[in-house]
Amino acid sequence: MPYSVSTRKRTSRKLNPRKNPSLQKPNGVISPRVQKVGGEKFAIVCIDPAKHRSEWMMADYYGNVLIQPQTLEHQGPFFQAAVARIQQAQAEHDIQDTIVVVERTGNYHLPPKRAFARAGFETRVVHPFATKQYRVPANPGNKTDKTDLHAQHRAAVAGFGLCEYELESPYRELQLRERHRRNLVEKGAGIACQIRDHLHLAMPGFASLFDRLVERQAPLAIASRCDSPAKLLQLGQAGLSKHLRKKNIRHQVRTIDKVLAWAAQAANDPIQDGPLHHAIWTDLYELYQHYHRQIAVLERELAHDLVQTPYIRLLAIPGINVVSAAELAGEMGPMTRYANANAITGRAGLYPSRHQSDQTDHDSGPIIRQANRRLRCVLMRIADNLACHCAYYRGQADMDQTRGVDTRACRVKIAKRFSRLALACVAGDQPMRHPCFRKPDSILEKLREFHYLHQTSLDRVLVDLQTTVEQLPYNTCGHEQQLVAKVLEENTARRKGGVAIGELLPAVLARLELRTTKEHKNGDRS
Template sequence: MVWSCWAYCWRTWAPTRRSSSAIQPFGGKRSRIFSSQVSIAEHRPYTTRGCRQLYPTAGRLHEAGVVSLCQSLRQAGIRFQQRTIQTVVDWALQAAAADIAAGQHLRIALALYDDRQRKTQEIQALERDIAARLVQTPYVLLLSFPGINVVSAADFAGEAGPIEHYLNAKSITGRAGLRPSRYQSNQVDLASGPLVRNCNHALRAAILGIADNLIVCNHHFQALATQWAAQGKDPRDTRIKVGMRFCRIAFQMVAGRQVFRHPCIQGRHYILDKLTAFHREHDTGMADVLRDLQAAIGQLPPRAYAVEAKPLAEELQRIQDGHRRGPQVLGDILPIVLARLGVGVVQSSESGE
């Protein structure tokens, strides 16, 4: 019953997140058409709403100068390089006059930017909810797989369901239809047709999405893809091969409740460290971060506690030594997580004064 509720939530959230991610109102063709009439729209550092309102034309941009632009960007929390700002100011001096409808285009561009910001916040909220569900299942162990992060692991978990429903990895790939169709007629027997049509297409999409990530972000599978491409293999065949290998490894990890191990890949990623980085990027509240980390620890095999605690202890040491800028609320919950892992906290040395 619990799994059915989670699967329902995943199948509701995952398509919503994918559809929201596919909508890029400020980066799409329509926005570029509108922004082409706005003098500062072509420059990425000035795509914030405040900067567009302060410097709507090339003349205002040139009058502001490098110093004022740098101050505005710092106040907006935007990273920049000063030589880029100088290039933009030089461009503003030679820019053509604004279009007669530049004001209308500016309003449209600002509306598109606001829409993009809202979509970004909605996507982040959905991803936080997805992570909260993932850590309560053994599929969170997939985070130790290099090239897999929270969203892709949650997509696979939501579509696959309880691992106890599968006898082996072939049951997963068979349900996803990762096999060629076969055409037979009289003496004709074609056993290497396109992928079968009758399958769980959502599960297939999740697996092939992970295959794409592994080909790009995992050195082992990237080398295999390069080797197969040199042999003249079809890229579609490469995706299927990588997806099937992932399913074999994932089944051993999730069903066996073990972290990633592979003879051809040295080292693995740290689950709790990935979760911490994910929540830092999504500005998650510390109470929710602590809840998710503790739930993830409950899914870890005890023999992995010491290894998982190492990067967290190093992060806590950096915070205590003052090597992190700004308020570090994470330093308040890391000792709790380390205590749950059975690792003591190393106190930073005090000055001799």
């Protein structure tokens, strides 16, 4: 069900109008260019793409067709011929300015977009929703390639042919990897549910013995050894312990005793298709383990890309880990593209819809539907983490819960607050005075612990830690320097595990001291 961002009635506030308001989208404005050359000398090339071919045409700003609609195959020679045809039309009609508008259609619009961009044309993208809104009034019930092209032209004239920013490295790699990882996580979660279902059909009640069934090795290793409770009883405690030790799986005797106690009660209820369900869930578990290994590899790569961006600074916030910071960096791109925090939540669609007509004004409706859903999901997942692991945001969530605010609306409020904090933390270089920074986490220690859990090689860890130092603001280096020295001292006193850390942290500590000394001499900070 849709939910409101606020449960109390708010009075509508009048925003200050812009000095030069425009009805066109900011990144779709073409009117100044049209005024400069004249409408009859400004051309718009419209392309309606499909999988293997596209329909395209060329018309001036006023809608006079210069090139009739025709088919364009998605191959190099045909793109070159289309470019030559456009250049010929430009010369014949004295066209002085031209834009190419391609309708977004999955990934099918990318070949023509890249081809015309390489040819030197300014290539823009129009959303299918805008095309539909301009087609239906003119051609109701008649959707063809020709009517779509005409609608695209009208949308481009109205300013809905939008310029898209291309992500640069490392943000492009971050986006591709974090989306691939999220896809594998979702598929792995579905497979985990199937594993639990077939395991329950093979040995009813076994799955309910453990809370984190798929994440723990011992339970499924025991279940994979036998396809029935009777066979578990035959092996006994000694046989199961031997089996787990052979696979190098750490376990406790009470875990085996709990399984044997369940098997003693379930042995009298044989399952007809038990062996078949056992074979199915073991196959699924092998696939799940493959996904799990690939996810670990992707997370190591995400960490390597993240340290090259200022988003690594977000690790100082309790509740933000490497993966969530990498997902946010991949979906948002460079922070310099956002003028303020409202631009972030506006792109994510985290604001209420509004319906106003005459004296009626419903300004606190459900959150809007048309938005960047991937960015919205990342912000909401971060809001969940902050509400659980950050003392400041957990207090805000508890206060809202006491007041009876809906949990989903509370998460939206946290995401809004976090967007302001993220903008200041990533784009700024001043000391953070936000309440959640009273006891900030160590960025370097959190990154080192992440690599330790992912079993990353020491060379790669050292490179990532030293790269992180270059992304830290000056006021953060002193805090990190103290924490790194403290961790090095504690691990040296323990002697256990001190070899690996002793090889890493001295070099990082030296890098921190070098940077703080250098910046202090240069007068960057007093």
